[in-house]
Structure formats: structure tokens, C-alpha cells
Amino acid sequence: xxxxQALAPTADTNLKPxxxxxxxxxxxxxxxxxxxxxxxxxxxxxxxxxxxxxAAGLALFMWAQEPTYRALYANLPTQDASAVADALxxxxxxxxxxxxxxxxxxxxxxxxxxxxxxxxxxxPHTGGVGFESLRQEQGFGTSQFMETAxxxxxxxxxxxxxxxxxxxxxxxRVHLAIPERSVFxxxxxxxxxxxxxxxxxxxxxxxxxxLAIAHLVASAVPAMTASAVTxxxxxxxxxxxxxNEGEGLNATVQQLAFRHxxxxxxxxxxxxxxxPIVGAGHVKAQVNARVDFSAQERTEELYQPEQxxxxxxxxxxxxxxxxxxxxxxxxxLSNQPPGTGTLQPAQPGKSGKxxxxxxxxxxxxxxxxxxxxxxxxxxxxxxxxxxxxxxxxGAITRLSVAxxxxxxxxxxxxxxxxxxxxxxxxxxxxAELTELVKQVxxxxxxxxxxxxxxSSPFQPPEEAPPAHTPLWQQPWVSEGGKxxxxxxxxxxLILAVVRPLVHGLLGRDRSERPDSAxxxxxxxxxxxxxxAALTGPAEPKRLGTVSDxxxxxQIARDVVGKEPAVxxxxxxxxxxxxxx
Numbered sequence: 001x002x003x004x005q006a007l008a009p010t011a012d013t014n015l016k017p018x019x020x021x022x023x024x025x026x027x028x029x030x031x032x033x034x035x036x037x038x039x040x041x042x043x044x045x046x047x048x049x050x051x052x053x054x055a056a057g058l059a060l061f062m063w064a065q066e067p068t069y070r071a072l073y074a075n076l077p078t079q080d081a082s083a084v085a086d087a088l089x090x091x092x093x094x095x096x097x098x099x100x101x102x103x104x105x106x107x108x109x110x111x112x113x114x115x116x117x118x119x120x121x122x123x124p125h126t127g128g129v130g131f132e133s134l135r136q137e138q139g140f141g142t143s144q145f146m147e148t149a150x151x152x153x154x155x156x157x158x159x160x161x162x163x164x165x166x167x168x169x170x171x172x173r174v175h176l177a178i179p180e181r182s183v184f185x186x187x188x189x190x191x192x193x194x195x196x197x198x199x200x201x202x203x204x205x206x207x208x209x210x211l212a213i214a215h216l217v218a219s220a221v222p223a224m225t226a227s228a229v230t231x232x233x234x235x236x237x238x239x240x241x242x243x244n245e246g247e248g249l250n251a252t253v254q255q256l257a258f259r260h261x262x263x264x265x266x267x268x269x270x271x272x273x274x275x276p277i278v279g280a281g282h283v284k285a286q287v288n289a290r291v292d293f294s295a296q297e298r299t300e301e302l303y304q305p306e307q308x309x310x311x312x313x314x315x316x317x318x319x320x321x322x323x324x325x326x327x328x329x330x331x332x333l334s335n336q337p338p339g340t341g342t343l344q345p346a347q348p349g350k351s352g353k354x355x356x357x358x359x360x361x362x363x364x365x366x367x368x369x370x371x372x373x374x375x376x377x378x379x380x381x382x383x384x385x386x387x388x389x390x391x392x393x394g395a396i397t398r399l400s401v402a403x404x405x406x407x408x409x410x411x412x413x414x415x416x417x418x419x420x421x422x423x424x425x426x427x428x429x430x431a432e433l434t435e436l437v438k439q440v441x442x443x444x445x446x447x448x449x450x451x452x453x454x455s456s457p458f459q460p461p462e463e464a465p466p467a468h469t470p471l472w473q474q475p476w477v478s479e480g481g482k483x484x485x486x487x488x489x490x491x492x493l494i495l496a497v498v499r500p501l502v503h504g505l506l507g508r509d510r511s512e513r514p515d516s517a518x519x520x521x522x523x524x525x526x527x528x529x530x531x532a533a534l535t536g537p538a539e540p541k542r543l544g545t546v547s548d549x550x551x552x553x554q555i556a557r558d559v560v561g562k563e564p565a566v567x568x569x570x571x572x573x574x575x576x577x578x579x580x
């Protein structure tokens with residue numbers, strides 16, 4: 001029993017150094033693991049922060065370089081929107097879909113290209129089928145009513161497509177009311193149309209454009225007039241009434257425009273003629289033209305009797321001769337022979353012959369009857385002149401011309417440094433210039449033309465201040481401000497985030513590690529001496545690490561160099577654990 005008690009202190013004495021070594025190796029491993037873990041976490045945080053900073057910089061750069069998107073089409077049906085998106089993706093054109101308005105957005109630089117690509121493929125279909133539906137096969141049992149309705153629907157779609165081609169129009173719909181034709185109806189109803197137009201924001205249709213749409217629709221439907229077309233916009237405002245009221249004024253507007261062009265042409269010709277004489281900017285001309293826009297047509301037929309001409313002459317002479325025939329009473333009495341009579345002696349007549357012989361001779365020598373007729377016809381043609389006069393519209397009936405010359409320019413046009421200018425009477429010079437102006441405008445005193453040309457000194461024009469556009473409204477401000485903001489944010493990111501992270505990774509750790517006294521307080525007793533001997537006083541960070549492996553290798557080398565025995569025990573302990 002005593003022997004056992006004597007051996008116990010000896011065993012405890014032998015196990016104490018071994019336990020102390022094991023404790024030292026354990027504390028060394030814990031300290032080394034804590035140190036390496038803290039550095040790894042610190043480096044990992046720096047790397048993550050640097051990665052986030054780089055990602056933020058890239059996002060900022062991409063935001064600054066992102067193009068401006070504009071609406072390609074808006075309010076498209078689902079099928080059309082899908083077809084447009086597929087076509088843009090096939091053409092490698094970036095696009096977006098605005099979830100609020102449903103509009104398809106493309107970069108502003110490629111807006112025209114996208115529209116051309118889609119137009120080449122017939123997109124969008126605008127939610128309807130035009131005349132291409134007529135190419136589809138029709139069913140055998142299709143009624144005439146369905147064929148008529150299909151044709152009318154195709155016509156409405158085609159008209160809507162044509163109206164959509166106008167710049168201010170975003171979308172449109174056309175409804176046609178075409179009455180059915182019948183030969184049994186006496187009073188036929190005229191067709192009519194209703195057009196609904198949606199305009200782009202900030203755009204309006206002029207009265208001329210509204211009138212053009214009305215005439216366009218009316219021309220596509222037989223027997224339809226422009227007044228039968230009703231046009232409204234997306235706000236419910238009636239536009240066709242303004243167009244109908246302005247139709248009567250359209251001719252007046254055109255007449256005023258024609259008159260203005262005539263006046264400008266005459267004024268320009270006068271200034272071009274006098275500019276070489278008085279110099280550029282020293283002559284002003286204004287012309288007032290009275291233009292007759294009435295259309296006249298006149299036909300005149302003039303006769304001139306004093307200038308008569310024989311057109312035809314005809315003479316006819318007729319003579320008829322005929323002998324005297326026997327004359328008696330017709331009937332049976334004249335055919336009976338005469339009665340018997342007494343013979344009396346012949347008595348001589350005046351001619352010495354018997355009376356009966358004389359009467360017979362008279363009968364045989366009686367003259368024959370003659371009919372004679374003479375006619376003479378002469379036709380005269382009177383000189384006639386026919387005038388058919390059609391007066392064209394826009395005939396100038398009067399011109400009033402006013403010309404103003406700069407007096408100093410007239411006085412200086414003959415100025416010469418070597419010789420004195422010749423003395424010219426201003427009135428004579430103005431008269432000569434007036435004659436030139438008369439020749440250039442075609443002066444006609446019979447129609448009442450007037451020309452007034454005077455000279456007077458011109459006042460120098462006041463230079464108008466240049467139009468100042470506010471800085472925030474200039475186009476380059478938005479793009480420049482965007483780039484400047486991105487640059488400032490990038491600079492702040494580099495100076496405030498990236499630079500400290502880089503210094504943390506590449507610089508040395510100047511902070512001192514806990515001294516031996518602090519370690520002694522933490523671990524206590526003999527363990528503090530071992531820790532102080534292991535770590536050394538105020539062990540600084542040796543080298544800014546490039547990677548975790550190099551950092552740990554450097555720390556292990558420092559420990560082995562300072563405490564080779566402790567390091568050897570640690571390695572033995574690790575090997576023993578691996579063998580177990």
C-alpha cells in the first residue's frame with residue numbers, strides 16, 4: 001500500500017510535463033486558428049466589398065451608356081405585339097415592353113430601322129385584315145350577304161390603314177354605311193361613313209387634313225360625298241364640321257396665297273434689278289396686285305354689211321313657142337254636116353280676092369304664140385366674225401408699286417477717291433429708276449397701274465438679342481448631366497470604397513497584437529508565459545497577403561523561426577491526430 005502511494009506522486013510527476021506540452025500545443029493551435037480565421041474573415045470582407053464596388057461601378061457605367069428608348073408602337077393587340085416582338089428579336093434590335101402603357105420601346109437610334117423592318121414584313125396588322133382576306137378560299141355555302149359584309153370590312157380596314165399613314169394619326173377606325181342596292185327602290189339612300197381618329201399626344205389635325213380624310217373616304221365609296229363623312233377624334237370632338245365650314249373658305253385661301261406669290265415675285269424682280277445700282281440691302285419694294293379670280297366666257301358674232309361679197313350668181317332664160325289650135329264646141333252637133341244653103345256670088349274684098357279665100361288665108365297666116373321668161377339670182381355673203389373669249393382666272397387688273405431707296409447709298413454709288421462724282425439731279429435719277437421699274441413690272445396705264453419711287457435714308461436695323469434657351473432646356477444638358485453624374489459617383493466610389501479596400505488588401509497591418517500581459521490575464525498562470533514565448537512581444541502582421549495560402553504560409557514561417565520547439569510539438573500533435 002505504501003509502495004503504491006510512493007509510486008503515485010512519481011507517476012503524477014512524470015505525467016505533468018506531458019500534460020503541459022499537450023496544453024501548450026492545444027493553446028498554440030487555438031491561437032493560430034483564431035489568428036488565421038480573423039485574417040481570413042477580414043480579407044474575405046475586403047474582397048466582397050471590392051467586388052461590390054466593382055459591380056456598382058459597372059452598373060453605373062452601363063446606366064450612363066444605356067441608350068434612350070422611344071415608343072415604337074402603342075396599344076397593339078396581343079397578337080400584333082407578339083409578332084412585332086418576334087420580328088425585332090429576329091432582326092437583333094433590342095426592345096422593351098412598357099408594362100404601364102403596353103408600348104413596345106426600342107432605342108431611339110434604331111427607331112427608323114425597326115419601322116422599316118416591320119413594314120417590310122407587313123407588321124403590325126392593326127387588328128384587321130384588308131383586301132388580302134379576299135384571296136382566301138370561300139366556302140361553297142357562303143351567302144351573298146357574307147361576301148358583301150366581308151368586302152365592306154376589308155374596305156374599312158384598308159381605309160384605316162391609309163389614314164394611319166398620316167403623321168399626326170396614331171390609330172383610326174372606319175365604319176361604312178352602304179345601303180343595299182335595289183332596282184325597285186325609287187328614292188335611294190346615299191352611303192355615309194364614320195371615322196374615329198386617335199392622335200399622338202400634342203398633335204392636331206388641321207382643317208385641310210380633316211377635309212382630305214373626308215374626301216379620301218368619299219372617293220373610295222361610290223355615290224358618297226365628303227359631307228356625308230363624320231370624323232371625330234379620341235376626345236369625342238367633331239372635326240368634320242370644321243372641315244365643311246372651311247371648305248368654302250378653301251378657295252379664298254388659295255386665292256390669297258396666289259396673290260401673295262404674285263406680289264412677292266414682282267417685288268423680288270424689282271429688288272434684283274435695283275440691287276446692283278444701290279447695293280444690297282438699300283432697296284425695299286412692295287407690290288399690291290389686284291387679281292380677278294372670276295371666270296368669264298363670252299361669245300360675239302359680228303356682221304359687216306359694207307363688206308358684202310357675191311357668194312353665188314345664177315341666170316335662167318326660158319322661151320316657149322306654140323301654134324293656135326282649132327277651137328269648137330265638143331259634142332255630136334259639131335260632127336254633123338252643115339245644112340244646104342244658097343250659092344251667092346263672091347264679092348271681092350279689100351284685097352281684091354273673094355271673102356272666103358281671104359279668111360282662109362288669114363287663118364293660115366295667123367302668128368304662133370310665144371312664152372318667154374328670164375330669171376336672175378345673185379346671193380351675197382355678209383362678212384361675219386365670231387369671237388369666243390374665255391377669261392382665265394387670276395388675271396391682274398391693277399398693280400400698285402412702292403419702292404424705297406436708301407438715299408446715302410444713291411449718293412455714294414458714284415464716289416471715287418481720285419475724282420469728284422458728277423453732279424446728277426436726284427429727280428432725274430429717280431425718274432430713270434422709275435422707268436426701269438415700269439419696264440420690269442409691265443406697267444400699263446390703261447388699267448390704272450401706279451408706281452411710287454422715293455429715296456430716304458434708312459435707319460440701321462437694331463440687332464435683336466440672340467434667342468437664349470435656358471440651360472436646363474438645351475439638348476446636351478441631359479446627356480452631359482447623365483455622364484457627369486456617373487463620373488462623380490464613380491469617383492466617390494473609387495475614393496471611398498475601392499481605395500480603402502485595396503489598401504487593406506495590399507498594405508501592412510500596423511495594429512499591434514495583444515501583448516504577453518493581456519494573454520496572461522486571459523489564459524492565466526503558466527499558460528501566459530507559453531503564449532508570450534510563442535507569439536513574442538507585439539507581433540505585427542508581416543506582409544500584405546496576395547492570397548489566403550500565402551498569408552498562412554508566411555505566418556507559419558514566422559512561428560517556426562521564433563519557436564521551433566513549439567512548432568515541432570504542434571506538427572507532432574497534428575501528425576499524431578492524423579495517424580489516429
